[in-house]
Amino acid sequence: xxxxxxxxxxxPVPEWxxxxxxxxxxxxxxxxxxxxxxxxxxxxxxxDLVGVKTLRAAGVRADWAHSEPEDRTVASxxxxxxxxxxxxxxxxxxxxxxxxEAARWLLARVRQALAGRPDRKTSxxxxxxxNRLTLEGDxxxxxxxxxxxxxxxxxxxxTALLQGGPAPK
Amino acid sequence: MTQIxxxxxxxxxxPPRRLAGLETRGYAVRFGVLLPPAEGPARWTALExxxxxxxxxxxxxxxxxxxxxxxxxxxxxxxxxxLDYPWSPDAGRDxxxxxxxQWRETRRLLARASSSLAAPKPQGATDLRALEKRARxxxxxxxxAFDHLEDTNLASDxxxxxxxxxxxxxxxxxxxxxxxxxxxxxxxxxxLMHLRVGMSAGFSGRxxxxxxxxxxxxxxxxxxxxxxxxxxxxxxxxxxxxxxDICHTHTPGVxxxxxxxxxxxxxxxxxxxxxxxxxxxxxxxxxIEIPPYAVTSLPNHDAANASxxxxxxxxxxxxxxxxxxxxxxx
Numbered sequence: 259x260x261x262x263x264x265x266x267x268x269x270p271v272p273e274w275x276x277x278x279x280x281x282x283x284x285x286x287x288x289x290x291x292x293x294x295x296x297x298x299x300x301x302x303x304x305x306d307l308v309g310v311k312t313l314r315a316a317g318v319r320a321d322w323a324h325s326e327p328e329d330r331t332v333a334s335x336x337x338x339x340x341x342x343x344x345x346x347x348x349x350x351x352x353x354x355x356x357x358x359e360a361a362r363w364l365l366a367r368v369r370q371a372l373a374g375r376p377d378r379k380t381s382x383x384x385x386x387x388x389n390r391l392t393l394e395g396d397x398x399x400x401x402x403x404x405x406x407x408x409x410x411x412x413x414x415x416x417t418a419l420l421q422g423g424p425a426p427k
Numbered sequence: 428m429t430q431i432x433x434x435x436x437x438x439x440x441x442p443p444r445r446l447a448g449l450e451t452r453g454y455a456v457r458f459g460v461l462l463p464p465a466e467g468p469a470r471w472t473a474l475e476x477x478x479x480x481x482x483x484x485x486x487x488x489x490x491x492x493x494x495x496x497x498x499x500x501x502x503x504x505x506x507x508x509x510l511d512y513p514w515s516p517d518a519g520r521d522x523x524x525x526x527x528x529q530w531r532e533t534r535r536l537l538a539r540a541s542s543s544l545a546a547p548k549p550q551g552a553t554d555l556r557a558l559e560k561r562a563r564x565x566x567x568x569x570x571x572a573f574d575h576l577e578d579t580n581l582a583s584d585x586x587x588x589x590x591x592x593x594x595x596x597x598x599x600x601x602x603x604x605x606x607x608x609x610x611x612x613x614x615x616x617x618x619l620m621h622l623r624v625g626m627s628a629g630f631s632g633r634x635x636x637x638x639x640x641x642x643x644x645x646x647x648x649x650x651x652x653x654x655x656x657x658x659x660x661x662x663x664x665x666x667x668x669x670x671x672d673i674c675h676t677h678t679p680g681v682x683x684x685x686x687x688x689x690x691x692x693x694x695x696x697x698x699x700x701x702x703x704x705x706x707x708x709x710x711x712x713x714x715i716e717i718p719p720y721a722v723t724s725l726p727n728h729d730a731a732n733a734s735x736x737x738x739x740x741x742x743x744x745x746x747x748x749x750x751x752x753x754x755x756x757x
Contacts, residue, residue: 296631296695299631301631302644304465304650304689307634307643307644307650307689308649308650308651310644311647311649312649315649322644327633327642327644327645328633330633330644331631331632331633331695332631332632332633332634332643332644332689333629333630333631334456334627334628334629334630334631334694334706370466370467371466371467373467373468
């Protein structure tokens with residue numbers, strides 16, 4: 259049985275993430291969400307830190323989900339279970355240039371993480387979660403889509419989702 | 428774990444050293460210092476650069492110790508020998524016996540030179556206590572160099588230098604195990620260097636930029652990008668480029684390229700794991716309990732004023748124990 263190169267699955271968006279996103283869905287194009295929230299503080303990874311800075315430098319309105327610096331902490335990279343782990347919220351105003359920059363950053367990060375790994379299929383996976391707004395009538399909901407893979411193909415799938423591509427049934 | 432991760436030097440004579448059931452102490456993480464990146468080419472570059480610096484510093488330190496010893500004891504000083512390779516048991520025993528006698532004679536001559544030059548001390552006199560301090564510092568630096576260079580082809584140089592300095596320290600000044608609550612602990616840097624287990628801490632905290640000192644999530648400095656920085660000294664005397672407290676490389680006032688790093692000053696610790704390659708190459712054990720069975724056969728081992736002298740560093744290397752072996756996975 260062949261294993262799919264990239265899997266996309268719907269995942270529930272935690273309540274704290276919903277709250278953070280809905281505080282300012284229209285102020286930014288791309289929001290980086292923390293890996294977890296501990297005692298009210300958002301725990302981000304170094305990937306997130308570089309991501310926000312890279313995207314801002316490229317002109318994308320990217321920001322932390324926790325807007326106040328004292329609410330943000332950065333976690334040490336101690337988990338070998340996942341090579342790359344990023345959680346994004348994409349606003350509806352993200353332009354094509356922003357999508358390209360986000361894809362460029364993710365691609366660089368994935369290549370860096372996978373460099374020197376001889377057997378990518380068995381190595382730690384790349385996980386990118388894209389959260390985005392969906393409109394059903396007057397209701398605005400946030401859907402969470404987790405993309406998992408072992409190579410650059412993950413970035414292609416994430417790019418399509420950032421562009422508003424269809425989610426899996 | 429699927430492979431033995433002992434580094435580039437991995438022979439081991441005899442069974443591996445296991446940690447199960449033993450009390451250990453060490454560093455889980457160091458705060459306020461520059462840590463190398465977590466992974467990738469930038470990590471290997473940073474580790475090798477710092478390892479080379481430490482190796483050069485250890486060589487300098489060894490040289491400053493050896494010089495007064497050679498002046499005082501001359502031909503009595505045993506020349507360096509390849510202690511970083513295993514010898515046959517008989518050859519190793521003969522080697523240790525002959526060199527122990529040479530070191531004893533060196534020690535006698537050194538003590539005589541030191542006492543004959545006693546008060547008032549002329550310039551350049553041999554102060555044994557200061558010499559011992561410098562020798563032990565050089566050993567610490569050589570071991571730190573190995574911990575940075577273990578995956579490079581300089582690992583064998585650092586390994587050999589650590590053995591050479593450790594033999595000098597043991598031969599001239601002697602080493603003792605530490606005792607605490609009736610238990611004996613191996614605190615020898617060389618011995619602990621051969622146990623390739625490190626600590627990886629899971630923690631979270633605010634990170635500060637090594638260039639501007641601001642919150643790294645706020646400043647404009649991008650990790651991995653080099654910025655021109657004018658070298659200087661911080662209020663605590665550390666170099667603004669490499670953060671070393673004894674920097675001989677960066678001249679104050681001169682501009683150098685510097686890559687921003689994250690500095691953690693305060694953090695919440697969540698967990699500690701034993702790993703083969705710790706993020707912080709110096710996050711390792713600094714004391715490991717000596718198994719009781721290894722001590723109970725010694726005479727007067729439980730006497731209140733007993734001391735346990737170790738001369739392991741005068742013997743040829745018996746090799747490294749990997750993290751997997753030490754933790755019982757291999």
